[in-house]
Amino acid sequence: MISLQLSRIFSEMALMLEYKEENFFKINAYRQAARILRNIEDLERFISEDRLEELPGIGKNLREKILEYYRTGRIAEYEKLKGEIPLIIFDLLKIPGIGVKTAKQIFEVYRPDTLDEVESLAKAHKLKEIPGIGSKTEQQILVGIASAREWQEKIPVSLYSRNQTELLELIKSLPGVEKVSSTGSLRLKEEIIPYYHFLIVFNGSKEKFSELMENLGFKLLEQQDGMLFLAPEGFKVKIDFATFDSWGNKLFLTTGPESFVKAIGVLEKSFSDEEIIFKSRGLPYVEPELRTAEGVLEFLNEADTTDLITAADIKGDLHIHSQHSDGINSIKDLALAAQKLGYEYISINDHSKSLTVAKGLDEERLLAQIEEIEALNRELEGITVLKGIEVEILKDGSLDLPDKLLAQLDVVVASVHTGFKLPREEQTARIIEAIKNEHVDIIGHPTGRLLGRRDQYDVDVEEIIVQAAKYSTALEINSSPERLDLKDEYVNRARQEGVLIAINTDAHDTYRLANDLQFGVTVARKALLTKKDVLNAKDLNSLKKFLRRK
Incomplete structure (x- = not known):
């Protein structure tokens, strides 16, 4: 997609x-534009309708570059810059923990050409000889290189969710393909998959099928019972x-997983339909996404999969960004979009003042937003806009807005956006301090991970869950396919401890508001959540009772 x-x-x-x-301001302008564009699904519509100026933070120079790329498929300045920067720099910057300054130091001192050379330097303890790079950073670089290699072979849900339908339709269209379904980790809706996996009925030889795929640019890598292909775009099928x-x-x-297949038992005969397998065992059909859930078969002894949370159960979204910070749309546009989704309420949770890169709100701007929301609620019917903030948790656990102001809000989401490398004890204590705050309702994206780009920070999630239960603070499933934070195994533990879960989109535009919830609901279902476990499955009156609990 052009926006990505x-x-x-x-x-x-x-x-x-x-x-x-x-120039710092020029650098920041590109960085902010990248953040904004990452959250836009329909950039082509903005271009075709000549509405690029409506995008916040996209000035004249950036608009010209967007149009240049749209018309030509290239940006001259980008290509010029890329020719001036050593290629190894881009590889170094993919390593978690290496920033521009460190990458530049490594290159200027040792002039490596490959990550293998950088890894050898780190193993020989040569990197720590560079001023500013100590033993700890050197070790982090080694871990980061291993992590980068591991991710190189994986496809996160943020990518595969966009491509799988198109790929399935492509395979279905091939002559001789009579039936096709996704399978494996793709069908299980795992957050990360090693390759796109499909099962087909093909009227012809495997050699003929391979020929058809190769005619489309796919290269055969392996052939055993099945076939593994490399797509022209670089992913595997x-x-x-x-x-x-x-x-x-x-x-x-x-489909698997192996543990679930083993629990069902050996299949003594052939079945033309998967659902008949479950009937033969006296079990209700278990949807693929639930088969990885810990204890799903035990759950079915006491309940039914129809009891699990669905997108239709969600009454509103409690973490949305508007154009007041780094979002795209006005609060009114977000409210009207939510109303079309059948929501009773939404909460506007723009960033707070410490996050300057996202145009975080200070006290004065937040007070003005409160007035705007109150006026909007007097105007709108059928949807309630809750006053909120995504307040920054500082390194000492304090919040970057005063309690007196937070008390005027309906929904306070507290999140970490900086200080990811704090020691485990400090990171845990920091978040627990926020959990204890009487004004904090939800801890946003509690582990800080970005799938394929950043591992979760070192934090005692078990203790976070225990303290959230003790202080009646909800934890978030951030439905952004780049995050999916909390992951399902932690959500399952939170459920067992009685912690309420908020399934939010963290949407920065109306498209994400409408389309990202599905990913968070999948996580919740894998954790066996029912309506009673989900904060925003409550109607507005019940939600307000929770918000007044502390």
């Missing part, structure tokens, strides 16, 4: 300009084969 492509380009331009020690008679068995077995 431009977001990557502008992000790289910011890094290259920083490497060249260019695995194809397994079945007959109509064996379809149920093959779909069940290739």
Whole structure:
């Protein structure tokens, strides 16, 4: 998608300009534009309707570059900059923990050409000889290189969710393909998959199917029972084969996971339909996404999968950003979009003042926003806009807005956006301090991870859950497919401790508001959450009772 492509380009331009020690404001403009574009799904519509000026933080120079890319598929300044920066710098910057300054130091001292060379330098303890890089940073670089290599072979949900339908339709359109389904980790809706995985019934030989794929630019990598292809775009696609008679068995077995297959037991005969397998065991059909859930079969002894939370149960979204900070839309536009989704309420939770890169709100701007929301609620019918903030948790656990102001809000989400490298004890204590605050309702994206880009920070999640239960503070499933934070195993533990979960989108535009909830609901279902476990499955009156609990 053009918005994601431009977001990557502008992000790289910011890094290259920083490497060249260019003007800070120019660097920040590209960085902010990258953040904004990452959250826009329909950039082409803004372009075709000549409405780019409506995007906050996108000035004349950036608009021209967007149009240049839209018309030509390239940006001349980007290509010029890329020719001036050593290629190894881009590889170094993919390593968690390495910033521009450190990457530049490593290159200027040792002139490495590959990450293998950087790894050898770190193992020989050469990097710590560079001023500013100590033993701890050197070790972090080694861990980061291993992590970067691991992620290189994986596809996060933020990517595969955009491509899987198109890919499935492509395979379905091939002559001789009579039936097709996703399978494996793709069908299980895992947050990370190693490859796109499909099961097909094909009327022809495997050699013929391989020929059809190769005609589309796919390269055959492996052939055993199935086939593994490399797509022209660089990702991998695995194809397994079945007959109509064996379809149920093959779909069940290739979907997995192994632990679930083992729990169901050996299949003594062929089944043409997967659902018949469950009936033969006296079980209700278990949807693929639930098969990875810990204790799902035990759950089915006491309840039914129809009791689990669904997107239709959600009454509102309690973490949304408007154009007051780094969002795209006005509060009114967000409210009207939420009303179309059938929501009773939304909460506007723009960033607070410490997060300057996201135009965080200070006291004066937040007070003005409160007045705007109150006026809007007098105007609108059928939807309530709750006054909120995503307040920054500072390193000492204090919040960057005064309690007196937070008391005027309906929904306070407290989050960490800086200080990811604090020691485990300090990071944990920091978040617990926020949990204890009488005005904090929800801890946002509690572990700080970004799938494929940043691991969670070192924090005692178990203790966070215990303290959240003690102080009646909800924890968030951030539904952004870049985050999915909390992960399902932690959500399951929170459920067991009686902690309420808020399934929020953290949307920065109306498209994300409408489309990202599904990812958080999948996490919640994998954790076996029911309506009673979910804060924003409550109606407005019940929600308000919770918000007055402390």
